[in-house]
Amino acid sequence: MIRLMKQDELKQVMQIWLSANIEAHDFISTSYWQGNYDLIEGMLPKAEVFVNVENGNINGFVGLMDNYIAGIFVAQNARSKGVGKQLLDHAKIIRNELTLYVYQLNQRAIVFYEREGFKITNTGIDEDTGQNDYEMAWHRK
Numbered sequence: 001m002i003r004l005m006k007q008d009e010l011k012q013v014m015q016i017w018l019s020a021n022i023e024a025h026d027f028i029s030t031s032y033w034q035g036n037y038d039l040i041e042g043m044l045p046k047a048e049v050f051v052n053v054e055n056g057n058i059n060g061f062v063g064l065m066d067n068y069i070a071g072i073f074v075a076q077n078a079r080s081k082g083v084g085k086q087l088l089d090h091a092k093i094i095r096n097e098l099t100l101y102v103y104q105l106n107q108r109a110i111v112f113y114e115r116e117g118f119k120i121t122n123t124g125i126d127e128d129t130g131q132n133d134y135e136m137a138w139h140r141k
Contacts, residue, residue, distance in 0.1 A: 001054070002053075002087065004049065004051075012058050020073040027105045032129060049061055052074075058075070059075045060075060060083040062088065064095070067097050070100075098138045099137045100137075101133050103133050104133060105131065116138070122134070
């Protein structure tokens with residue numbers, strides 16, 4: 001079931017955020033993600049955060065800021081089981097267009113988004129990490 005995050009679920013969502021970032025972005029130091037934990041924890045309540053809940057446990061979430069996907073994060077034990085696709089499909093239902101940024105070294109994410117209809121629209125460099133990234137976009141047909 002996908003629904004809006006409740007305020008008392010923020011800590012659980014943040015643990016998924018931290019572990020997913022560390023595991024998916026091994027080309028960025030763990031200390032970078034740990035150092036941004038408090039910043040993201042303060043920003044998440046300002047976004048629309050939809051959680052995927054199964055058997056009472058949150059196993060992933062998507063954060064939306066207008067038409068921008070701030071990220072899709074899935075708990076390690078729920079990866080490759082369709083959770084990310086379910087979250088993205090939900091975002092596609094409630095938005096007519098979506099954009100996001102993805103690190104160029106995160107090939108798994110790039111393949112996922114391209115398979116789901118996203119196109120690379122721009123290349124750049126993430127100023128915070130110095131990593132090359134892509135801007136990707138999806139539009140309802």
